Amino acid sequence: MKKVLFTMMLVVLVAALAACGGSDEESKGNADNDKSVKLGGTAGPYSDMLKTAIQPALEEKGYKVELVEFSDYIQPNVALNDGSIDANLFQHSIYIENFSKENDMELTGLITVPTAPMGIYSNKYKSIEDVKDGATITIPNDPVNAARTFLILQDQGLIELDPNAEPLTVSEKDIKTNAKNLVFQPIEAGQLPRSVDSADLAAVPGNFALAADMNLLDALILENMPDRYRNLVAVTTANKDSQLAKDLVDIVEAPEFEGIIDEEFEGFGKPEWMANR
Secondary structure: OHHHHHHHHHHHHHHHHHHHHHHHHHHHHHHHOOOEEEEEEEOOHHHHHHHHHHHHHHHHOOOEEEEEEEOOOOHHHHHHHHOOOOEEEEEEHHHHHHHHHHOOOOEEEEEEOOEOOOEEEOOOOOOHHHOOOOOEEEEEOOHHHHHHHHHHHHHOOOEEEOOOOOHHHOOHHHEEEEOOOOEEEEEOHHHHHHHOOOOOEEEEOHHHHHHOOOOHHHOOEEOOOOHHHOEEEEEEHHHOOOHHHHHHHHHHHOHHHHHHHHHHOOOOEOOHHHHOO
C-alpha cells in the first residue's frame, strides 16, 4: 500500500512539474511572438502619416500599434534610443546623422518618405517674375534651412551661388550675384508663416507651413527637395535588420502607401526611389 501511495504521489508531482514547465514555455513563446510596437512622430503631418498610412498596414500584418506624439525634435530620438518607442518619423538624414553623433546614439534611417517641401510664399506677388528690385525675403535663421532657401532662389535665377560652395551648407556669403538685390531677413523658422504678411517674400519650411494651416500649393515656388532633406522612418541601428524594420520598409514601398499620400498629403514631394519607379 505504501508503495502504491508513493507511486501515485510521484506521478502527481511529475505531472505538476510538467504543467509548470509547459506554462513557462508557453509564456516564453508568447513573449517571443509579441508584436506590440510604439511609433513616435512630431505633431502635424508626420504623425498623421503614421496614423493614416503606416499604422493600419502594420495592424494588417498582426501588430498592435500605439502612436506616441511629441512636441519637439529631441524627445523622439531620446525615446527611440532608450527603447520607449520602436521607430519614429519626423527627421531627415542630415538631422539624424548630426543628432546621433552629438548625443552618442546609434540611430539609423530605414527609408525616406514623401515630405512637405519648403516654399516661397507671398501676399504681395502673384509670381516670381513679378518680384521687384530690393524686395525683402524672410528666411530661416538656421544654417540647414537657410541653405535650402538659397538653392531654391538659385533654381529660379534670382541669385547665383559660388559653384565651389558645398550645396548643403551654402550661406549668404556664397552669393555671387543677386539679380533682384533681394534683402534677406533671417528669423526663427516658427515665425516664418506670420512673416508672409509683413515681408515681400517668405521662405517657409513645409512642416511650419502646414502647422500654420497654409496650403502648400499656394506657394509661388515649391522646393525641388534633395533626398537628404526628406524625412525618414528611423530605428535604432541594432534593430535595422529586425522584422519590424523589414515590415516598415515593405509598407512604405507598397503602392497603397503612395496612393494614400496622393489622396491625403497633397503637395508633398516624393523621394527619388518613389518618383522614378
